[in-house]
Amino acid sequence: MKDDRKRSWLVSLALVAPLVLFLVFFFAxxxxxxxxxxxxxxxxxxxxxxxxxIIERWDGTSPPSPEMQTAFAEDLRAIDDDQLFGDLVxxxxxxxxxxxxxxxxxxxxxxxxxxxxxxxxxxxxxxDPAFWQPVKTATASTITDRNLLAAVDLERSTAGDIQEMxxxxxxNRATLIRTFxxxxxxxxxxxxxxxxxxMIAASVDGWKxxxxxxxxxxxxxxSLLVRTAAWFILLQDNGLxxxxxxxxxxxxxxxxxxFNRAGVIIAMTHVLLPFMVLPIFSVLxxxxxxxxxxxxxxxxxxxxxxWNVLLPMSTRGIVSGSLLVFMSALGYYxxxxxxxxxxxxxxxxxxxxxxxxxxxxxxxGALGLVLLVATLILYTVYLRLSGEEQAKR
Amino acid sequence: xNGLNVAKVVFGAAIMFFLLAPLIAILPLSFTDSVFLxxxxxxxxxxxxxxxVTADVWRRSIVNSLIIGSxxxxxxxxxxxxxxxxxxxxxxxxxLSFIRTAFLLPxxxxxVVLGVGMQLMFARYNLTNSYLGVIIAHTVLAVPFVVINVLxxxxxxxxxxxxxxxxxxxxxxxxxxxxxxxxxxxGIISGAVFAFATSLDExxxxxxxxxxxxxxxxxxxxxxxxxxxxxxxxxAAFVFIVGTIFVALxxxxxxxxxxxR
Numbered sequence: 001m002k003d004d005r006k007r008s009w010l011v012s013l014a015l016v017a018p019l020v021l022f023l024v025f026f027f028a029x030x031x032x033x034x035x036x037x038x039x040x041x042x043x044x045x046x047x048x049x050x051x052x053x054i055i056e057r058w059d060g061t062s063p064p065s066p067e068m069q070t071a072f073a074e075d076l077r078a079i080d081d082d083q084l085f086g087d088l089v090x091x092x093x094x095x096x097x098x099x100x101x102x103x104x105x106x107x108x109x110x111x112x113x114x115x116x117x118x119x120x121x122x123x124x125x126x127x128d129p130a131f132w133q134p135v136k137t138a139t140a141s142t143i144t145d146r147n148l149l150a151a152v153d154l155e156r157s158t159a160g161d162i163q164e165m166x167x168x169x170x171x172n173r174a175t176l177i178r179t180f181x182x183x184x185x186x187x188x189x190x191x192x193x194x195x196x197x198x199m200i201a202a203s204v205d206g207w208k209x210x211x212x213x214x215x216x217x218x219x220x221x222x223s224l225l226v227r228t229a230a231w232f233i234l235l236q237d238n239g240l241x242x243x244x245x246x247x248x249x250x251x252x253x254x255x256x257x258x259f260n261r262a263g264v265i266i267a268m269t270h271v272l273l274p275f276m277v278l279p280i281f282s283v284l285x286x287x288x289x290x291x292x293x294x295x296x297x298x299x300x301x302x303x304x305x306x307w308n309v310l311l312p313m314s315t316r317g318i319v320s321g322s323l324l325v326f327m328s329a330l331g332y333y334x335x336x337x338x339x340x341x342x343x344x345x346x347x348x349x350x351x352x353x354x355x356x357x358x359x360x361x362x363x364x365g366a367l368g369l370v371l372l373v374a375t376l377i378l379y380t381v382y383l384r385l386s387g388e389e390q391a392k393r
Numbered sequence: 394x395n396g397l398n399v400a401k402v403v404f405g406a407a408i409m410f411f412l413l414a415p416l417i418a419i420l421p422l423s424f425t426d427s428v429f430l431x432x433x434x435x436x437x438x439x440x441x442x443x444x445x446v447t448a449d450v451w452r453r454s455i456v457n458s459l460i461i462g463s464x465x466x467x468x469x470x471x472x473x474x475x476x477x478x479x480x481x482x483x484x485x486x487x488x489l490s491f492i493r494t495a496f497l498l499p500x501x502x503x504x505v506v507l508g509v510g511m512q513l514m515f516a517r518y519n520l521t522n523s524y525l526g527v528i529i530a531h532t533v534l535a536v537p538f539v540v541i542n543v544l545x546x547x548x549x550x551x552x553x554x555x556x557x558x559x560x561x562x563x564x565x566x567x568x569x570x571x572x573x574x575x576x577x578x579x580g581i582i583s584g585a586v587f588a589f590a591t592s593l594d595e596x597x598x599x600x601x602x603x604x605x606x607x608x609x610x611x612x613x614x615x616x617x618x619x620x621x622x623x624x625x626x627x628x629a630a631f632v633f634i635v636g637t638i639f640v641a642l643x644x645x646x647x648x649x650x651x652x653x654r
Contacts, residue, residue, distance in 0.1 A: 012479040012482055015476065018472055018476070019536065027498070029514055033514040037513055193408055196404055197404070215408075222634060226630040226634060229618055230415035233627070234415055236431075239430075243432060270412070270415065302397065333505050338615070352505055352601075355601065356601065368510070371503055
């Protein structure tokens, strides 16, 4: 009997193993790769091993010592890999501009003359401690919080303290706030439309309920791209909405509906509305139908009965739906990317830009980590709520 | 009819209009003769459907979608069905809610975040710009649907049926092939359909992982809306919407056949 149990466990394990391994390799590992790209900074230590050992003892403000210059020149001579050199230049230039011209010039000079170890003679800028500080930070550690700080527009000063980035040099915080504002607006719009709609669907039955729910489910099953394309066509300056309004004589010139905030919120509300209606509806159909008439028979006017009876009882559905909509809205990419203008781009678009446009994996990873953590926190809260609900039943 | 009821009908109808009108409005535009996506439609023709099957970019993207969709369906269905079979006997041990949580994570994590990680990692193993890479990426998103669908059907199977087969001397493999799998078929089919639909509609991971040779129909629609919108989009949308209704019918029929047993 015991052997049988053991065998059944082994069989189960063998059946689940491919799935678990697949998800570990192709779901967990990519996320880990992204996080490590955000916090790792291996270029400096790898490209400049000698400098790294010597510059550690430098105080950061005094003029660069001859040993530092010699070590740096040796390291530069040793770099044969142009890819590594390019990465190093990019890394140093991101901390202080000027390295892009300084580094190739210095490298050529030290390679041409094996005895040329006086960097100041090659370029005046090497006498400036401001050019040695980035070298020190880049070689000090293979882990950095630079990208994570930059994700919220912070940086470390030369002394190592965290400080605000100069005004106008980075827009990440503005993007995060915009993402939050757009997601909140979409959640509110979904709530204002979805709550009454779910109440109506719960208050009728038969074909009327089927019809109301079908209208929610059909868009949910339709391709997201088709829905976005449909809104793109409708919202254009000469699209159906503007041409109908003009034909009715309500407006003279087309309303600006596309490539702006209004269009993004309309289209995202349409896409995410089912996620609000369905959880509220499922809570509402669990509420006994005679409660509202009971409240009315006790003399409560409809509005008061709604406020004191129905609304408190549907709170859980409202919270679940709102969390679901808000969470999905935070990470939305396709709809804002196609319907929004340059000033409506959310965090996902910025991540995609850093990853595919700028090849800045560190920043893409850091912003991705911010989005991932926010989403997972919201998902945990959502699970808590739906778990409590199941326990109650 | 009192005022409240009138308000309910008006509000309900207005929101139904908001939900359905965009999908309906795009359909007639796929039959336009003009190069503009506007009403009124000057004349009707099927030129944009022709464009869809003859223009190189569209035709190749449809073929790619079919290749990648079939690959994803096969991989996700095999992995998901095996996994569901393994989880089923120990569902109480793992607790269903834990399974749901763990396997739903790929659907919760924002696609852009997963895309960045996949692009970075796939580049190391030469999986970017390959069909296999795209199929793997889509399978990560599709496999939860298969697990959930198959698991729910498996749990509805009466264990005495399998015990009876075993007690009559059937080898465990025979029980699986002749009893369990046929009974689970509706769940496997709907899981497979969801997997195919997920792959067909996926854009974000495709943007990160696929090369120009693996452009899928959804990816092509995305760049077409972005760069040069034409009524071919409406024709593609028409195909998608008709496909959705077709798939919904398959699912409803497979559920009905399950309910009949």
